[in-house]
Amino acid sequence: MRASRLVTLLLLLQNRGRMTARQLADELEVSVRTVYRDVEALGAAGIPLYGDAGHAGGYRLVDGFRTRLTGLTADEAQAAFLAALPGAAAELGLGEALATARLKLRAALPAELREHAGRIQERFLLDAPGWYGEADRTPHLTAVAGAVWARRAVVLRYRRWRAPEEIERRVEPYGLVLKAGRWYLVASGPSGIRTYRVDQIVQLGLLEDEFDVPDGFDLVAYWKGYLADFRARLHTGEALVRLTEEGARRLGVTPAGGGWTRARVPIESIDHALGEFLRLGTDIEVIEPAELRARMAETVRSLANRYDS
CATH class of the missing domain: 1.10.10.10 (Winged helix-like DNA-binding domain superfamily/Winged helix DNA-binding domain)
Structure with a gap:
């Protein structure tokens, strides 16, 4: 236009x-x-x-002329007020700055767009963390964010699930990612670029060493690749199942219509699949693998015996 x-x-x-x-x-x-x-x-x-x-x-x-126009459409103004997460900004120590920035943005908007932005804040709330469980404690998040911003190396003591359970290493922090209410640090260390959960950092020391991020590194592209690799490693097997129409819907499978649907679905492990499939109750029958079918049958018999008694 x-x-x-x-x-x-x-x-x-x-x-x-x-x-x-x-x-x-x-x-x-x-x-x-x-x-x-x-x-x-x-x-x-x-x-x-x-x-x-x-x-x-x-x-x-002409020198000194500044337009009051922002160039924002109504949709762009709404998106600007939706994009920032107040909780995340506060965790990074930027809560006050975000509030001030929003006031300035609102003041710069024409009246009709200011009204649109006000409606957004009244009617939409972004709450990133999931249900069931308190938010992760991240006492070192502010220090990590400062190191990311200043391009300063850090020595971190990190808790992990496999032995040795605590490790210490020097890393160069490239960026922070907030995923489903949990903060992750993307950093380069002795083994290349790795991802660390910030809530698992036990101790952190800021070094004087400065570093440069390699040319071509893109945080968004890295994170997409990391998620793709994570999902590929997560689902290493598959199961052949029969599903009712309701079971197919709940499992995200297209129902065949008019009865049971046979489908092959990816699974992480026998133990994980057992828990997931039991949630479907009588809407699923496991056909393969044989070990998973036997485990399902054994669990169902145990439950029946318990409730019969």
Whole structure:
């Protein structure tokens, strides 16, 4: 839409200073002729901009002019107020800064967008942690975040599930990830880039050593790869089952319709699958593997005997 393009053109000049018609055309993905028409329209609307001729010329705004336009649409303004998690910001020591930033953003918005943002805060709440269980205690989160921000190496003492249960190592913290209410540290150490649960850090010491993140490292791309690898290692087997229509729905399987559905589903282990499948009650029958079928039958018999007594 032209109105949106005019706002974008104005903000480009405000943020970057002098720009040529060709540079503006490339940024806006339009022709130079369209830029000329847009500039004329802004001038006619009273925006104080002018053009310089010559090799070093271009368009620029009059010195000191700042538009009150934010360039935000209603959807963008709503998304901005949804994006930040107050709880996470507070854990990182940024709660006050977030509150101040929101006040400034609200003040900068036009009246109609300010109203949209107010409705968002009244009607939507983002609560990231899951049910059942208290939030993880992360006493070292602020220190970890400071090391990430300052690009300073740390020595951490870390608790893990396998022996030795506590390890100590020097790492270079690349970034923090908040996943389902739990904080993870992505850091480079003796064995390469690894992921550490922040709530399992027992002790942390900040070093004077500074470091540079390798060119090409992308935190988002790393995390996606980490999750994909985690899921691949999680489901190492499969089971052949028969499901009622309700069982298929609960297990996320497309029902065949008109009776039982046979399906092969990934499983993490016999023990884990046993617990998961028992939740489905009479809506599932395990056919393979034989060990899992036998364990299901044994458990069901034990339950029946217990309740018969």
